[in-house]
Amino acid sequence: MELHIVINGRKDLAQQLYRQLRDAIEDGRLASGARLPPSRLLAEQLGISRKTVADTYAQLTYEDYLVGRIGSGTFVNARAATRVRSRFASELAEADFIRHWQDVPIPFRHPTLEGTLRYDFIGGATARSQFPHDDWRRCTQHALRQMASARGFYGQPEGVEALRQAIARHISFARGVRCTGDDVIVCSGAQQALDLLARVMLQPGSVVAMEDPGYTPARLLFGIQGAQVASIPVDAEGMRVDAIPDGTRLIYVTPSHQFPLGMPMSPARREALLQRARELGAIVIEDDYDSEFRYEGRPTDSLQSMDEHGVVAYVGTFSKTLLPELRLGYAILPGVLLEPLIKVKQITDWHSSTLPQWALAKFIDEGSLHKHIRRCHAVYSSRRERILARVAGDLAPWFDAVPAVAGAHMALLCKVPIDLPLLMEQARKVEVGLYPLAPFYHQQAPQSGLLLGFGAIETLDIDPALDRVRDILLRIA
CATH class of the missing domain: 3.90.1150.10 (Aspartate Aminotransferase, domain 1)
Known part of the structure; x- marks a missing residue:
């Protein structure tokens, strides 16, 4: 791989090379410890003399930007970058709007390994510690074999067919959701499913009703789409359906395990929510984020399984059952929303990574997920x-x-x-x-x-x- 240096003309060659190498080190584009090409190789690449390169390396070494190691080569010295880039350019027409993003909170940001508490x-x-690494490794090997037999094309935005079918079987068995693989879109986590639904359903000023307290990342997402978020109080039975305002177009709810308080939505409240959605012509997003782990009481029906009029979009994730880093989730959609969401997904990211999709399909089908x-x-x-x-x-x-x-x-x-x-x-x-x-x-x-x-x-x-x-x-x- 060639080092990106541009030499213009035949004047001040040493100064051009010196300035670009120094700037690259100060900007961090040449990281601490990075090895530079040998002087002969860089000279051939740039079409200049080896002496020019060697002299430039010597000057940067004298100034402590580079360090030579006998028998190993020339490396960027372990020194902090001295140039600080301006956060905002005052000449940008949208500088104020860009600055607005600094104030947007990032909830649920997990620590790095170094910042983890005991x-x-x-x-x-x-x-x-419970993750079955050996099983997943075997499934990943299967995924690599599947990809090796492909033709190198992009995948389908709705996801790998084998995984869509596996998700439909799993969620039908575990949660009674009524669906086939054709109703499933594979997403990069549940958060992307919410984003796709918001892009399709919302215009600036549209009203979204959601629980308060509720899942803050969803509220922020709806807000940046320009929606007005109506905060609906909760009680022991879940969301107060009677408080959902007229004009609501999207209702976001966590009925199986209210986030963050934890109580399930009562059957009567679920029926009332579906009825209210039909009255409003609204779509209900059912976020069933960790319903697999139930410890007492009888299992409750999903809203989607109770829906007779196609008003519920069911969103699930494997972040809570497997690992968050996999970034695999899904949406099970009413027919009217399926094609629009597939198109929006293709426009925004084309498709989620196919390697973990193939691996997860195998993992589900062989019973390892269960x-x-x-x-x-x-x-x-x-x-x-x-x-x-x-x-x-x-x-x-x-x-x-x-x-x-x-x-x-x-x-x-x-x-x-x-x-x-x-x-x-x-x-x-x-x-x-x-x-x-x-x-x-x-x-x-x-x-x-x-x-x-x-x-x-x-x-x-x-x-x-x-x-x-x-x-x-x-x-x-």
Whole structure:
């Protein structure tokens, strides 16, 4: 691979080379530790003398930009870039609008490996230690063989046919969803499914109704599409359907495990929601994000399985059952939306990566997904029980647990005034990650409490972590 250097004319060759190499190092385009081409090779590439290149290397070495290693070559020195690019160019016509994006929050941003705490109750994470790496590796090898037999064309925007069929079989069996593979669009996570639906359904000023508290990334997504988001309060039965305003065109709801509080939507409320959607001519987005993990009570029907009039778009994800990094989700759509969403997906990203699609199709069809869900269910159930026991025990003076019956997180509501920012700050100092409920509220008055994820924390780590939380509470509360 050639180093990108452009030499114009035959004047000031050494200065041209020096300036471009120095700028590339300061800008970070030539990273610390990058190896430069040998002087003879770069001279041939640029059509200049080797002496010009060697002299330029020597000057940059003298100035500490480069370092020579005998027998190895010339490398970029380990020094910080000195040039800071302007964040905003004042001459841009849309500078103010670009600056607006700086204020947009990024909820649920997970830490890097280096920033991970020893005990982390972060939501949206999975039990990595339970992931069947050997099974997935075998399925990935199968995927590579499938791709090797292809002709090198782009894939279909709706997804690999084998995976669409496998998803339809899985979700029909596990959740009673009425569909075939033809109704499925494979997406890069559930978030892309929401984005596609918003692009098709919404115009600037369109009204979207969603739960408050609710899934903040969905609210932000609808907002940047220009929608007016109507925040609908929730109670013990779920979304207050009677509060959905006239003119609503899209209704976003998490009926199986309300996010973030955790209660399921009652059957009567589900019927009322479907009736209200029909009255409004609205589409209901049913985000069934972690319905596979149910711990008590009878399974509830999905909204989609109750829908007789084609008003429900069912959205699911494999981020909660497998790994978030796979970025695989899906939408099961009413017929009227299927072709428009396929077209929008092709325009926006053509198709999701086919390698993990082929692997997941094999993983589902050979029964590995079902076995993995059962294994994780047992693990999550024990973690949930341990947390509930602690909340009912030595943490009882401070918290009540919302009686969530599914999922991999629960909400803890404060029984007494607690300085939550101070609690979280002190917890981080002892390697415990805690997260507040407040950011998930929009217009409703937030309840003071924590969202406690138990997907990522190991079972044996729960008691030591909660011991530290209890000790902090004894000092500050």
